[in-house]
Amino acid sequence: MKHIRLRRDYRNITYLPISRVPFVGNIHQFDKRSHVFSSLLVRLAKLCQQQQEQGCFCLWYSVWPMIFACTGQNLATFINNSKQLVKSFDYTFLEPWLKTGLLTSNNAKWRTRRRLITPAFHDTQLLHNFMIIFNEQACLFARRLDECIRTGEKGKAFDMFPYISSCTLDIIAETAMGEHVDAQSSEGKNAFVTATGRVCGIINQRIRSPWLWPVWIFDRVPLGREQAKNLKVLHDVSRKIIADRIATFNTEHTNSVNDKKGTRRLVFLDSLLAQMKSEQLSLDDIQEEVDTFMFEGHDTTAAAVNFACYLIGSHPDVQAKVHAEMDAIFSDDRERPCTMDDAQRMIYLDAVIKESMRLLPPVPAVIREIQEDFVCNGQIIRKGTTMYIFIYGVHHDPNVFPQPERFDPNRFYESTEVSEERSPYAFVPFSAGSRNCIGQRFAQLEEKTILSTLLRRYTFRATQTIDELELCFEAVMRPDVPIKLIVEHRQI
Numbered sequence: 001m002k003h004i005r006l007r008r009d010y011r012n013i014t015y016l017p018i019s020r021v022p023f024v025g026n027i028h029q030f031d032k033r034s035h036v037f038s039s040l041l042v043r044l045a046k047l048c049q050q051q052q053e054q055g056c057f058c059l060w061y062s063v064w065p066m067i068f069a070c071t072g073q074n075l076a077t078f079i080n081n082s083k084q085l086v087k088s089f090d091y092t093f094l095e096p097w098l099k100t101g102l103l104t105s106n107n108a109k110w111r112t113r114r115r116l117i118t119p120a121f122h123d124t125q126l127l128h129n130f131m132i133i134f135n136e137q138a139c140l141f142a143r144r145l146d147e148c149i150r151t152g153e154k155g156k157a158f159d160m161f162p163y164i165s166s167c168t169l170d171i172i173a174e175t176a177m178g179e180h181v182d183a184q185s186s187e188g189k190n191a192f193v194t195a196t197g198r199v200c201g202i203i204n205q206r207i208r209s210p211w212l213w214p215v216w217i218f219d220r221v222p223l224g225r226e227q228a229k230n231l232k233v234l235h236d237v238s239r240k241i242i243a244d245r246i247a248t249f250n251t252e253h254t255n256s257v258n259d260k261k262g263t264r265r266l267v268f269l270d271s272l273l274a275q276m277k278s279e280q281l282s283l284d285d286i287q288e289e290v291d292t293f294m295f296e297g298h299d300t301t302a303a304a305v306n307f308a309c310y311l312i313g314s315h316p317d318v319q320a321k322v323h324a325e326m327d328a329i330f331s332d333d334r335e336r337p338c339t340m341d342d343a344q345r346m347i348y349l350d351a352v353i354k355e356s357m358r359l360l361p362p363v364p365a366v367i368r369e370i371q372e373d374f375v376c377n378g379q380i381i382r383k384g385t386t387m388y389i390f391i392y393g394v395h396h397d398p399n400v401f402p403q404p405e406r407f408d409p410n411r412f413y414e415s416t417e418v419s420e421e422r423s424p425y426a427f428v429p430f431s432a433g434s435r436n437c438i439g440q441r442f443a444q445l446e447e448k449t450i451l452s453t454l455l456r457r458y459t460f461r462a463t464q465t466i467d468e469l470e471l472c473f474e475a476v477m478r479p480d481v482p483i484k485l486i487v488e489h490r491q492i
């Protein structure tokens with residue numbers, strides 16, 4: 001009965017030109033190949049932006065409806081609604097690793113945690129420490145690229161992603177836990193680094209494979225056992241680091257706060273430990289938040305930097321402008337660390353980063369479970385429905401971004417009337433509302449530091465078109481075909 005009522009309620013948004021089979025829904029059209037399924041979503045988003053007022057489409061996972069919101073206008077009606085902040089079933093796949101940390105928790109627990117953790121992301125002393133870490137790791141990354149250019153065949157294209165990913169992993173491990181995991185120097189020999197990469201891969205694979213969703217099946221198959229083995233490595237490491245930090249916290253904490261040249265840099269973990277007593281956080285509570293930062297703060301920024309390098313490398317005119325901005329800020333100094341002031345002066349690079357995240361958003365969708373009936377642009381959405389905030393679709397709405405497939409940083413650079421009139425929900429790479437990304441400022445500073453370090457030294461040349469990348473909408477967007485860039489030293 002419930003299904004019949006839902007079918008009636010959603011009939012206006014299910015007319016799209018793909019057929020639905022009773023009790024199967026659209027499952028038969030969900031291609032196993034992630035990039036093929038992703039391009040179906042892109043096609044449907046385009047159609048509903050052209051033809052519909054509601055700006056959303058519905059796919060049926062058997063008898064369960066999944067609604068994809070594809071315009072900023074329909075996000076506005078529910079993204080800020082305090083009753084619609086609950087994450088969907090999909091996030092339970094993260095729980096074996098993150099338990100119920102900030103990303104996966106809901107309701108009262110999420111509210112308390114968000115209140116506790118937010119100040120750490122606005123702490124100037126912490127951000128200052130983080131800038132030092134960003135710079136150290138970005139320089140190490142540049143040295144690795146130098147080596148690559150020196151030893152590789154000159155002018156040969158290669159995949160930069162593994163280098164970028166090790167850099168962002170080193171950064172998040174040091175800023176979250178104060179720990180050097182040496183992803184950039186250990187060449188895959190560090191068990192923690194290997195386990196992080198493997199667990200992220202397994203989670204994505206499980207999301208794509210419905211037969212692995214039931215816990216009682218997943219725990220018994222080789223993939224589930226492999227995840228458990230790798231998670232043990234991750235949990236053992238983060239638990240030991242936290243325990244060690246607690247043991248020395250009381251004595252060293254005062255030094256670090258009072259003396260900026262203290263022996264140890266304050267990191268997120270210290271901020272949580274400081275609240276441990278007053279807010280009665282347990283060791284488990286702290287561990288789930290540290291693990292959450294490790295997950296959310298590593299792959300997302302790596303994808304963002306990778307896509308930005310690719311798009312810069314595909315547009316020589318844009319690259320020339322970024323180079324000119326770098327020269328204006330740093331003149332010909334390739335080594336000076338990037339400061340907060342420098343980052344603020346990178347106005348064009350800022351527009352390039354934003355336009356990259358519009359065209360290729362690192363998180364292509366976020367998913368909520370509707371908690372009570374509500375009306376969105378005249379369309380009733382029922383309690384229990386899975387609602388996708390389809391960030392990729394929203395960013396490609398031609399009514400807001402004319403010629404949406406064109407990479408044009410001027411959309412964010414020149415403050416035109418159009419951009420001022422744009423809805424705040426038309427560009428949401430970090431989601432929006434009270435459940436947005438807590439690490440947004442951190443990520444922007446990290447990206448600017450890494451990109452300015454690279455763009456002072458190198459020129460990128462892309463060798464593929466966007467279509468050739470075969471984009472896959474997973475928890476973090478990834479190209480199915482690795483992005484290959486030619487990296488050369490800049491001629492001064």
Ligand code: HEM
Nearest residue numbers: 102103296297300301304362363366430431437438439443
């Ligand atoms: C370019 C990089 C990043 C992008 C594009 C990004 C994007 C997002 C998005 C879209 C969400 C909403 C997720 C959802 O509702 O399911 C989110 C949440 C979150 N992000 Fe990020 N993120 C980035 C970097 C970071 C970093 C560096 C950190 C930590 C240091 C971080 C920590 C978090 C956390 C903890 C949440 C959950 C917030 C909550 O539910 O209250 N993110 N991020």
